[in-house]
Amino acid sequence: MFILKTESLTKKYGSESQPIYALRDLNMSVEAGEFVAIMGPSGSGKSTALYLMGGLDRPTSGHVWLRDKDITTMNDDALSKVRRESIGFVFQFFNLIPVLTAVENVAMPLILDGVPRPQALERAEAALKQVDLANRASHRPSELSGGQQQRAAIARALAAKPAIILADEPTGNLDSRSSDEVVAVLRRTVDDFGQTLVLVTHDPRVAAHADRIVFIKDGNIVDENRLKGADRAEQIREKLGRVAMSEG
């Protein structure tokens, strides 16, 4: 049973006479409890795909199904509600509100959804525990390390118990140690809590933790893989190199 499915998803920029395709007829499906990594060279459309899946942007044509709902036909308020309740985002720049504490940041989607503040904070604390950050709950973002900030951002994505988490280069702005920390937390949400997760990255070491890797180039899927073995990262690097070199 899929959680999220795209159907001929197309995003076109530029003029009618000289269109530039960021995505072209992308068909892809994510199963419940699956950890999918999207990889590809820069400009391949991997981030665009993620934004469209999360309803941050609207496609030129095609559909995105979140369970049984087509989010591409929703109006702005309905879409906001979907993002609030069913989708959790993790960004490269952690995007925490600087004037709120970690726990308040995590509680933000719940509060926006109308959960009373005490309950929202309680659930936020639980989410922080999930990412091993319970002891930093009352710190402001500026008092946290990069890895801690990103974990807080993951907790924020988890807080509303979304159907799916979409992460855009979540380690792109971190050193390798913090990066490992963050990936470990993400992996654990899938293993321990059955969270569904789609992650865009260019780092093979990060992608190596995924159940399935989708390679995108020029707006479409060029390869798909379920890798096994200890040298997965190495295999991915190789594959990525081949994808980049290939024509079309």
Add this chain to the structure above:
Amino acid sequence: MNNLGQMTLMALRYLNGRRLRTALTTLAIVFGVALIFAINITLPGAIAAFTQSLSSLTGADMTITNVTGASFAPESALPLVQDVEGVAAVTGVLRRSFTLPAIGSELGSATSIEMIGIEPETMQQVRQFTISDGRFLQPDDRGAVVVPAGIAEIAPQIEIGSTFPLISAAGLRTYTVVGFSAEQGSLSQPTLYLNLPDVQAAFGQPGQINTIEIALSPGADAAAVSEAVLAALGDTYIVDGGAAGNEAFAAVQASLLVLNLMGVLALFLGAFLIFNTFRTIVIERRRDLGMLRAIGATRGQITTMILVESLLQGVIGTLIGLLLGYLMASAMIYGLAGVYRSYFSGVSLGITMSAGAVISAVALGLLTALLAGYFPARAAGRISPLDALRPPTPVSVNRATRSSLIVGIVLMVLAIVMLLAGGQTAVGGAVVFLVGMVAAAPGLIMPLARLFSPLLTLWFAREGDLARSNLQRQPGRAAITASTLMIGLAVLILMAAMVLALGQLVNTLADRNFASDVFITPPSISVYNNVLGADASLEDRLRALPEIETVASLRYASSGLDGTRLEVLGIDPATYPQVASLEFSAGSEVESFAALGEGRTAIVTGLAASTLNLEMGDEISLQTANGAQTYRIVGIGEDILTFKLATLFISQANMAADFNKTEDVLLMANFSPGVEDAAGLAAVQTVMADYPQFTVHLTGQYRQTLVDTTSAAFVIFYGLAGLILLPAALGLLNTLTINILERTREIGVIRAVGGSQRQVQRIVTAEALLLGIFGAALGVLAGVAMSYGFIGAFSALGWEVPYIFPVAGIIAAIVVGVLIALFAGILPARSAARLDIIRALQYE
């Protein structure tokens, strides 16, 4: 929405994070609210006090006066009132408040008194008097007076049996204290009770009263009695009237309106500031807001969040504004007490808290904040969630400056057409021009920057170019700041032009109108309500002097026409033209004065003609003490004393018949041929010693004094311009500070690549200067248009005022604009120069 608490919390934290900016923006609200609040807790109180001092508050159930405030014969009214059902007792009273001469008062610090003439027997049926010492008045007492017990505080020498002199219409009179009343009353205006004939003699109004006091039968319905009384007396009388017919009252009300307008203008500039700040805030937090959208905040929620923040500033600003307003009011009362007393004697200025004053100040403060925050908030709601995902890049605002430039220019062209049309349309033209300037400002920034560029490069070299490009990056914000300054400077130029024009008008009138040798004036000129003048005795005695050839006088009454108040001046058409003249815009000196001697005729001032739409030959139905009378207009003209009032000149014979007034409030006299000024003056002064309520001037000297005082009064115009310029300066300071906060990282880079502190400081100063020059350039244009429009409107009021190009005002505006800019730049320039390089580079 149940997450308002969270929004408030976030807003508070954001505001707290940028304290300086919050403070500067909040100040904008503080200032406007303070001004409005200060005005509304002082002036309405003064008006109320005034009303109270005029109306009978002394304990009668009901009072009746003539609709014009004139006196009348008791026989004509008292019996009619007596017969009304529900009336238990009536008594006739002659009462008046008047200003005491500045020197030689036996009543200590009292600047005015109220003198009430009563019939002791009937009066005691109407209300109770408590005598704390001595006795009450007896019917056959003459020269006896009952004073308030509180008078001991200001004149401790007064006791039972003391005597003191007081001014009267027929010279000084002496009174003996027979009792102290327990009534406290106002010490700045003590109430004296005398027998009716004494007061009638003192006012030169034998056999007259001006108030009927009534005691109602137990259980009588006041409204019904009032109706029945009016039915019996006719519509020349009113019940419980008072302030309605008072010129000073009207003046206070007018100033209340004008000052409130200034407060609203200050708030308007405050709104500009808030708008400016919040636009910056929205740009700064683009990524935060985009992220909130990404995690599911709706557009409405984002808009609400920003609105909550601006509202919070509104709340804080309003609270501080109320406090500051209270302090301002106290300072104002302290500072103005002296001036005030001389104009509105008998009214002590104080602070009167009223729900209305608080509510209006609070509502205006909050509304301003909400309105100013609304547009940035709406823009915030439109931020796309994708903004959260873009790496932080400096955002440049490129607004549709071209379309607003076109709108602005179209408006300005329209405004010029309206200005040339003159009259009331010109005022509209002035306002439209200002709006057009504001609209065009963003589009004008670029060309103006280019225009002034060589100058700036000359002075500031490379730093000047940097400063200019900084401004050009944010033409919208630069335009708003320059517009704020523009409005301030335009008002300054407008004031300068008005002072010039009015000064010219006063000079012209003064030169032409004063034909007499001697001028005998009451304590206040043009406002005769509180004046106790003189009866015929004074004029007779003056005329008897061999040194005097001609004497002419002015008498005063108040009236109304179709609900508009009119001042009525009585002159003798035979003698008046020999000592004074009017500027005629219709009719002529010879014909109009001649016509004034025949039947019911009047000369009206230009202001009266324009407000009432009157022309030569029109017949008007004038309200008089004895009902409406038809007067024919035989001329339109005014002099320096009447040009600012809606005034009617009628003959003294008509005034005596229709207004029961024979009291002279101002006199003018010519010396006999060959009499030297000094000798003539000395002779007049021997007579005037008995009438200390008047001051004698040689007309030449008086003219100069009048011109001087008028110019001094004009200073108030400049004060008002200053009040408007203050928020403009704040706006400039605000914009510069925000610019620097926003460019912290950039300044860090400039410093990192080797820019010196001095260079950074010069960049900011150059930016401030450039803004100042923009503001001044726009302000000069707007100021010229506004002054042209407003002065054009004077002619619609019936004043022939020439438009004098306000060169001095323009120079002053440019200097003030540049100075304000340099001054506002000092702090931001210094703080920019002192930024810590490393921290500046990390600033987000």
